[in-house]
Amino acid sequence: MKALLLILVLFLISVLPASAANTSQVEGTGPARIVELYSDIKSFDVTVYSTQPEENLTIEASLVRPGRGTEEVIASQEFLTGSLPADTRVTKVGFWEIRNAERGAYTLKIRLLEQGQVLSESEYDFVYGSNSASRLQVNDLVPNSEGITVVLSPNQASLFDIEYMLVDGHDIIYRARTEKESLTSIPEAFSASWGSLLENNKEYTGRVKVQVYSPNRGFVASTENFTARDDAEITDIYEDETGASATVLGRSQVPFEGSLVFSVHKVQETSGRGSSVFVESAREKVPVLLNDDDETVEVAWRERLTEGVYRLEIELIGNDGDIIERRETIIESDLSPSNTSNVSSGAGNEASDENGGNGTPGFSIVAGVAGLAMVFALFRKLH
Known part of the structure; x- marks a missing residue:
């Protein structure tokens, strides 16, 4: 019996999905919760899901540098979620302004609050300036009023997805995704057009987030601001x-x-x-x-x-x-x-030719028809 119980426990451990090594989450009791996180040294995104409509929950974000027994908060910010529809994943974006960032490990800590009460919280660990090169790197990013273009170069042959985001403040107002793109040995440009109307002379942020699947699920992101112009x-x-x-x-x-x-x-x-x-x-x-x-x-x-x-x-x-x-x-x-004056007067001459000249064609036809009718009537009367 004990052997059977041990086999059952081992089976359950083997089939349960493994959590991401650099993400941990503590669930709250509310209907809204954090379902996904990402961060690098320049930007972060947090995806929230709620089983019922919510209004203006608070997202509290902190970028932490772990230390020996202590944590140093490098930057923090908070902002409102706005309207959260029921049963819909909503992603919000934030940006870090870190000057002279040091190489090493960092942790993004996110809390979702309603009137000060924590509904959900989650963490995301990443390393900045690691010597281990990513399979892909962003060479250049150019967003403008038409769309966005990113130049990627491979360190190894790679298969990946690209997510393009048009960001206004913390809101993603347009996003597009291409899947199973590939690079083998040379850099290549990838582009997407915006599918949303822009406001003239307003500043927006273009952002790309590249997901590489092998050997481990990893991300590379890049952002750039631009001012929308009519053109x-x-x-x-x-x-x-x-x-x-x-x-x-x-x-x-x-x-x-x-x-x-x-x-x-x-x-x-x-x-x-x-x-x-x-x-x-x-x-x-x-x-x-x-x-x-x-x-x-x-x-x-x-x-x-x-x-x-x-x-x-x-x-x-x-x-x-x-x-x-x-x-x-x-x-x-x-x-x-002289030709100009002839052209301008030509229409009048043509009209006078039609109605004048050797007689009025319309009048002659009418008179002829009337004469024939009188002859035909007289002929019938005689017979």
Whole structure:
């Protein structure tokens, strides 16, 4: 019987999942709890789960440097969770500002509180500046108003997942994930576009978190701040003596609500740029654009441009009234002033030809039909 009991205990130990070596957690009695942690020397994230809706719980974070019998708190902060929906994992992000960080072991300690009462707490251990090289390293990270690009280089052939995060304060307002990416021997760039609208002139943080599976589950993270700007570019233009058009392509997740200004100047000298005389300008609003959206805007001149060479200047004006791009081209017209007057009066001459000349066609047809009808009626009466 004792042997059977011993076998049962050994079986249970073998099938129970092992906890991560660098993470420990103490559960509270409340419905909300910490389910996942990560930290390095620059940033951390904490994932909270609740079985019922919660409002504005407090996350208390401390970065601790273990010592001999004592712990040194390197940095600490606290912030509110905001709204926590029921049965939903919500991740919050925090950032450390550690100057002249020392190599060695660190511990992230997180407590989840409600009105001072601890609902859940957890710890995450990591080593900064370790001599043991990671299988992957971040060479460069560039977030901007379009999206985010990270350059990774492998120390060994690796298979990994990448999580891209757009962070506003402590909130992840957009995240995307690609799985089973691979690198063998040379660096490579990986990118993602933001799927969320951005506010013009506002600062955000771009963050990537790379998970490598082998030989042990490990993470590499990197963050970089950027200021969102409205942006667009002119990709195509068309011009002649009657008008012009420009195609504008959006280059930002800040809604572009700018305009195009078309200005025509007649060149006085045929050689070189020469001097020019202003003829006219037109300003048209560009339809609202986001990243990779494009629209074509057209304008017509008040009068067709007569014979000569003209300089066309097109300015793309941004949301704040700044000039984002300026393009110049040439319009060459062979339309003489006499041709212009003939063109403008041609429609009236055609109309008079139709109604005048050798008679009115409409009247002749009506008279002929009426005559035939009278003859037909007289013929029937005689018979």
